[in-house]
Amino acid sequence: MKNLTILIDSITSAVNNLYNNYPYIDKLNVFPVPDGDTGTNMNLTTTNAYKDVKDIDFKSVGDFLNSFSRGLIMGARGNSGVIFSQIIKGLAKGMQSSTELSTHEWKKGFAEAKNIAYKAVMKPVEGTILTVIREIADQIQSVDDSVDLKALWKKIITIGNEALENTPNLLQALKDVGVVDSGAYGLMKFFEGMNSVFQKNEIISKTDKLELNEGGNIEMDIETEFGYCTEGIVMLNENWISKLEVSAIRDQLQIYGNTSIVVVIDEDILKVHTHALSPGQILMFLQQYGDFKTIKVENMNLQADKQVKSSDDKQWEEKTTVVSERKLVNEVATIAVVPSEEIKKYFEKELGIDIAINGGSKMNPSTNDFLKAIEEVDAKTVFLMPNNGNVLLTAKQAEKEELKSKVVVVPTKTIQQGMVSSISFDPSNTVVKITKALTAAIKNVISFQISQAAKDSVVNGITVKKDQQMAIVDGKIVGTTSEISSVFEKHLSRYITSKTEMITIFVGQDASSKNVSQLRKFLDENCDVEYEIIEGGQKVYSFIIAIE
Structure with a gap:
């Protein structure tokens, strides 16, 4: 039981040492997002897990580590917190049958810690907490099993801190602002807490007063939407x-x-x-x-604005978009989400949509974007057309939060569905009839899109190779070809029939003038149908085609 007592004491010391340093760890936080919460997340992860095990009598080293690692997984917060939980899970797996804390057992534990931590991350990045655990795990394998615990852990701390100091040389984001990786720093504070017990048999106590973290810790410009x-x-x-x-x-x-x-x-x-x-x-x-x-x-944008001190000290401001007093001067109004400024103009000027929200290539407007638009149209009943399956939930949330206007979410999942719904809008009808008409119109269009594959994958049983042209119908990939012109012949042709009345084509940024000419030629020679070609300016999809 002596080994178990030493281990529990070392974990107690480690949890306390991480707590003492977490505000400073927050200040170091740059990668992957400068949101200033790595220390907070790691502290909450370890503190909550420790509470679950501190008053339990365990029978073995393995039992204690298994219970502690399970608690870490259950309470893991943030990127570093989850990876840290996997490091401890690896230690637990490698040492699950251990009866003593020998160098041999620690070597097994660290080897598993490295393996499991790397497996948990989809795209491991060097210069992070992963690098530190890898360096420790790999380098201690050459330590002779006869080496005592004191010497082993002295080496662990030396290797770990050297790897920590090298993180800026492996990750440009750290080098740009002159800091080491925050998650790796937190891991070393945890290990240093453990080492205090192994070296001096002393448990580090929690500090009564921690330094305040008031933000503005990193000098950098933020141009990214972190989400x-x-x-x-x-x-x-x-x-x-x-x-x-x-x-x-x-x-x-x-x-x-x-x-x-x-x-x-x-x-x-x-x-x-x-x-x-x-x-x-x-x-x-x-x-x-x-x-x-x-x-x-x-x-994360809110968090980053606190962490980052930008060059002009401009602070992010949340815009309030709901105004309590509105006159609701209009009976009905329409709002649609679009992927570009060109399509926004088309929806507003040609289709008569009151406000088209430019959600960008990822079609990702916020609830506040919807609420602001609802406020602006100032109508008793407002019809929202998300035009993307991923935006439906946001639109539904706006429907719940809007307290003045009645909001009706039309379940449009594509730009094409939004277009035909817009054409069906008749403001002279009742709300019930308008709703039925807009919803029914969705069934009258086939949404055909062409996009270039960014990577190899298998989707719905279809093998997709990087850079192939994908034919997408109603959100599902139906085939691939090497050239855009082949998509017209092999796939688009299948959806244009004698019943087709109209084809509307939005040309994206990635489509060349040659591609447009090829499409015109294909339609003119093979299809007896009226069509309209519009400069859509959208990203991702070279062509967005509505087949009515």
């Missing part, structure tokens, strides 16, 4: 336990365009951390696997 740090723990349904693969979750999150993806499956729980522009989309996807135990969604 939302989105995390969830799902208690897996029985039919998913031991059957769900980490790759299935990762692949879907990548398809959504997410970054900083960390996925962990531990027995009956699924833990996900990711950075997303549409967090609701992620939560709806994860919910199919079971019930949520916890959910956390944080606006």
Whole structure:
């Protein structure tokens, strides 16, 4: 039991030392997002897990580490918190049968810690917490098993701190602002806390007064939309336990365009951390696997504005978009989401939409964007056309939050559906009739799009190679070709029939004049149908085609 007591004391010291340093760790936070919360997340991760184990009598080193690592996974917050939980899980796995804290056992533990931590991260980045655990794990393998604990841990701390100091040389984002990686720094403070027990048999105590972190710690310019740090723990349904693969979750999150993806499956729980522009989309996807135990969604732009001291000291301001007193001068109004300024002009000037919100290439307007537009149209009833499946949830949220106007969300999932719905809008009808007409119009169009594949993948049983041209119909890939002109002949032609009345084509930024000429030639020679070509200016899709 002596070994177990030493281990528990070392973890107690480590948790306390991380707590003492977490405000400073927050100040170092630059990568992957300068949101100033790495220390806070790591502290909450370790502190909450420690509370669950500190008053329990354990029978072995392995039992204690397993329980502590499970608590870390359940309470893991942020990118570094989740990766840290996997480092401890690896130690637990490598030392699960340990009866003594020998050098041999620690070598096994650190080797597993490295392996499991790297496996949890979809795209491991060097110059981070991962680098430090890898350097420690690899270098101590050459230490002779006869070396005592004191000498081993002295070496662990030396290796770790050298790797920490080298992180700016491996990651340009750190070098640009002159700091070491915050997650790696936090890991070393944890290990240094453990080392205090191994070297001096002293448990580091918690500091009564911590330094204040008032923000403005990093000098850099922010030009990126960071989105939302989105995390969830799902208690897996029985039919998913031991059957769900980490790759299935990762692949879907990548398809959504997410970054900083960390996925962990531990027995009956699924833990996900990711950075997303549409967090609701992620939560709806994860919910199919079971019930949520916890959910956390944080606006990283708000956090970054506190952490970063920009060159002009300009602070981010949240714009209030709901005004309590409005006269509702209009009976009805329409609002649609579009991907470009060119399509915005088309929807407003040609289709008569009151306000078209430019959601950009990712079609990602906020709830406040909708509320501001609702305020501006000042109507008793406002019809929202999201024109993207991922925006539906945001539109529904605006519907709930708007207190003055009646809001009706039309379930349009594509620009093409939004276009035909707009054409069907008759303001002289009743709200019920308008709603039916806009919704029914969705069925009268085929949404055909062409986009170039960014990477190799397999989607819905179709193998996609990087740089191939994808034919997408109603949101699903139906085929691929090497050239855009081949898409017209092999795929577009299948959806243009004798019943087709009109084709509307929005030309994107990636389409060349040659591509447009090829499309004209194809339609003129093969299709007896009226068509209109519009400069859409959209990214991602070279052509957005509505087939009515």
